[in-house]
Amino acid sequence: MKVSDALGRLENYSHAVLVVPDERGYPLSVATSFKIVDATVEIGPVSTGATVIRDTTSARLVFSHIRPYPGVGYDQRRYIELSGALSTNPAAWTFSPSAARGWDEQELSFPELCQRAIPQGRRYLAALSAERGHEVKPQMGLGWRLFLATRLPFLSATIVPVFLGLAAAGYDRRFSLGLAALTLLGAMAVHLGLNVANDIFDTLSGVDDVNFTPTKFSGGSRVLQYGLVSLRQMVTLAAVFYAIAIIIGLVLVAIAGPGLLWLGVAGVLISYFYTAPPLRLVHRGLGELCVALGFGPIMVLGTYFVQTGHYALRPLILSIPVAILVMLILYANEVPDRFADAKAGKRTLVVRMQPATVIRGYVASVAVAYLIVIAGVVFGVLPWPTLISLLTIPLAYQTWKGLKAHYDSPYQLMSYLGKNVNLHLYTGLLLVVGVLLGILVRR
Amino acid sequence: MPVVELLNKALVAELTVVDVNGQLRTDPLIPFWDGRSILMTSSMLFSRKLQDIKRNPRVSVSLSDPVGVPAQPFSRATIQGDARVIDDDLHQGWYRLLPLWEAKEPIIKTFLKPMQKLGLPLFWERAIIEITPRRVFWWSDGDTSRDPQITELQEPEA
Numbered sequence: 001m002k003v004s005d006a007l008g009r010l011e012n013y014s015h016a017v018l019v020v021p022d023e024r025g026y027p028l029s030v031a032t033s034f035k036i037v038d039a040t041v042e043i044g045p046v047s048t049g050a051t052v053i054r055d056t057t058s059a060r061l062v063f064s065h066i067r068p069y070p071g072v073g074y075d076q077r078r079y080i081e082l083s084g085a086l087s088t089n090p091a092a093w094t095f096s097p098s099a100a101r102g103w104d105e106q107e108l109s110f111p112e113l114c115q116r117a118i119p120q121g122r123r124y125l126a127a128l129s130a131e132r133g134h135e136v137k138p139q140m141g142l143g144w145r146l147f148l149a150t151r152l153p154f155l156s157a158t159i160v161p162v163f164l165g166l167a168a169a170g171y172d173r174r175f176s177l178g179l180a181a182l183t184l185l186g187a188m189a190v191h192l193g194l195n196v197a198n199d200i201f202d203t204l205s206g207v208d209d210v211n212f213t214p215t216k217f218s219g220g221s222r223v224l225q226y227g228l229v230s231l232r233q234m235v236t237l238a239a240v241f242y243a244i245a246i247i248i249g250l251v252l253v254a255i256a257g258p259g260l261l262w263l264g265v266a267g268v269l270i271s272y273f274y275t276a277p278p279l280r281l282v283h284r285g286l287g288e289l290c291v292a293l294g295f296g297p298i299m300v301l302g303t304y305f306v307q308t309g310h311y312a313l314r315p316l317i318l319s320i321p322v323a324i325l326v327m328l329i330l331y332a333n334e335v336p337d338r339f340a341d342a343k344a345g346k347r348t349l350v351v352r353m354q355p356a357t358v359i360r361g362y363v364a365s366v367a368v369a370y371l372i373v374i375a376g377v378v379f380g381v382l383p384w385p386t387l388i389s390l391l392t393i394p395l396a397y398q399t400w401k402g403l404k405a406h407y408d409s410p411y412q413l414m415s416y417l418g419k420n421v422n423l424h425l426y427t428g429l430l431l432v433v434g435v436l437l438g439i440l441v442r443r
Numbered sequence: 444m445p446v447v448e449l450l451n452k453a454l455v456a457e458l459t460v461v462d463v464n465g466q467l468r469t470d471p472l473i474p475f476w477d478g479r480s481i482l483m484t485s486s487m488l489f490s491r492k493l494q495d496i497k498r499n500p501r502v503s504v505s506l507s508d509p510v511g512v513p514a515q516p517f518s519r520a521t522i523q524g525d526a527r528v529i530d531d532d533l534h535q536g537w538y539r540l541l542p543l544w545e546a547k548e549p550i551i552k553t554f555l556k557p558m559q560k561l562g563l564p565l566f567w568e569r570a571i572i573e574i575t576p577r578r579v580f581w582w583s584d585g586d587t588s589r590d591p592q593i594t595e596l597q598e599p600e601a
Contacts, residue, residue: 014508014509014510015507015508015509017457017469017505017507019457019459019467019469019503020467021461021467022523025461025501026501026502026503026523026577026578027459027460027461027467027501027502027503027523028503028521028523029457029459029469029503029504029505029507029521030505030507030521030580030587031505031507031508031519031585031587032587032588044587044588045588046587046588047587047588047589047590047591048521048580048591049580049590049591049593050593058465058466058467059467060459060467060468060469062457062459062469064455064457064471064507064508064511065508065510065511066454066455066471066508066510066511067510068454068510068511068513071549072548072549072550073454073547073548073549073550073551074454074455074511074548077471079470079471081468081469083466111562111563114486114488114563114565114566117486117488117489118488118565120487120488120489120490120491121486121487121488121490121565121568123490124487124490124493124494125487125568127494128530128533136533138487138533138534138564138565138568139533139534139568140564144557144561147561148561226564226565227565228564
């Protein structure tokens with residue numbers, strides 16, 4: 001913080017605290033009044049009894065403010081610490097500031113302040129580890145660490161297309177519960193592998209380290225930044241998930257036929273090279289396309305193929321709206337991440353485009369998703385009850401409004417990012433319900 | 444005792460420590476009083492003060508803000524003392540301060556729910572700062588231009 005900037009803010013404080021070293025080596029801090037005179041601060045003389053405050057170049061002038069909030073605690077936290085020289089001339093005590101630091105939570109949110117402080121936290125743990133002769137780590141139960149590291153709640157992005165593929169197969173009178181369970185397990189393993197691999201490569205490339213505004217929808221799991229899980233453990237975790245996915249995929253190929261193989265291979269490769277070098281697809285602005293393909297046609301068609309042994313137009317058409325909506329989860333989540341992404345060379349679509357264009361792109365994509373459902377019904381590819389998926393249009397509208405209003409406020413945007421996740425989930429599940437209702441209507 | 448009343452009411456105090464370069468550094472923190480010592484808690488995220496205290500335990504705490512220290516009648520105090528960092532159990536050790544903390548900031552309990560803690564796990568790895576008062580300055584009407592009442596407490600052991 002610049003001194004001139006700090007001085008300009010002092011009118012927001014009711015009093016100052018003068019801090020000086022005393023003759024016994026203790027700091028001595030005393031409240032006082034103040035007024036700004038040119039580039040100095042004139043302060044009210046203070047009395048500390050026998051302890052005489054003398055001129056010093058090592059003084060501090062501290063300004064602190066909170067607003068009590070009964071039943072909650074307080075808010076509006078802010079403070080400024082000026083470093084400088086104190087003159088105790090009897091005519092007027094003056095403080096000449098030479099440096100300033102401070103924080104105002106209305107300008108830098110507390111969560112962001114905490115994220116910026118992570119290196120200090122890691123340094124403290126390292127110092128404690130050295131002091132004690134063994135590694136001191138932040139503590140968290142294994143279950144919670146796994147929950148965080150895998151970003152488990154995002155599995156809805158997998159469950160929706162798998163269910164959609166199953167519903168489409170059911171519509172064509174083919175359904176095996178065992179194969180359905182195996183498909184779901186394999187798809188979830190790929191997704192969890194992707195989440196973990198994504199964190200690994202985003203940490204190695206520095207993207208997550210410079211992201212100070214992560215939300216629960218963006219910025220990765222941060223288990224590596226927090227030191228909750230080691231890089232080695234994350235690599236092992238990703239390898240285990242991919243191994244499970246590949247084994248299940250091969251079993252399904254053996255059962256359903258070789259036609260599934262290319263789709264499975266594409267899914268695993270897209271998932272891995274999403275952030276992994278040398279392709280790093282997300283760094284090239286291809287992340288949205290990869291996510292759309294992986295969590296749309298690949299999963300829906302793959303699931304359908306496992307059940308039926310062939311591909312068809314209906315599951316392909318069904319997969320497009322969920323592909324678009326899952327792509328929009330990533331797309332909107334990139335909004336709060338855009339500065340960190342740009343800094344680390346991750347040239348996502350949101351980084352490449354102006355905010356107005358990003359928002360227009362969101363609206364156009366949502367519109368296309370709904371139009372495809374309508375067109376599918378009009379042309380007789382989709383059963384008419386799938387139109388109930390249009391019930392989520394208000395959710396899309398709310399997300400659009402939120403994006404427009406809070407584009408530059410990561411934490412205010414968070415609830416709208418949540419609505420956007422729900423838009424995909426509810427639209428996808430309503431499509432599933434629509435297809436299942438279509439079976440009943442047809443009979 | 445008026446200063447104890449201030450400590451019990453204060454939502455904020457200014458803690459000044461001496462840094463590695465011998466320079467003073469002040470941060471606002473919530474003070475607590477357990478009958479013997481002033482207690483504060485600091486996340487390891489903001490642990491620079493903890494490292495400073497470990498090097499030089501001499502600190503000063505000021506209770507200065509008429510709004511942040513809602514005691515009636517209002518007065519002001521400064522307490523110089525020797526601080527000790529208790530960080531042997533960063534995860535659970537500070538929980539003994541929770542009843543005192545919750546009394547001043549009731550919302551804190553909400554943030555301690557498991558799903559909430561996941562958002563900022565390192566913030567909840569915390570140390571306790573225990574300050575033994577050595578000298579207390581008290582300005583009975585809050586006017587620090589007047590002479591304070593000074594109470595000398597036991598000197599640090601050699």
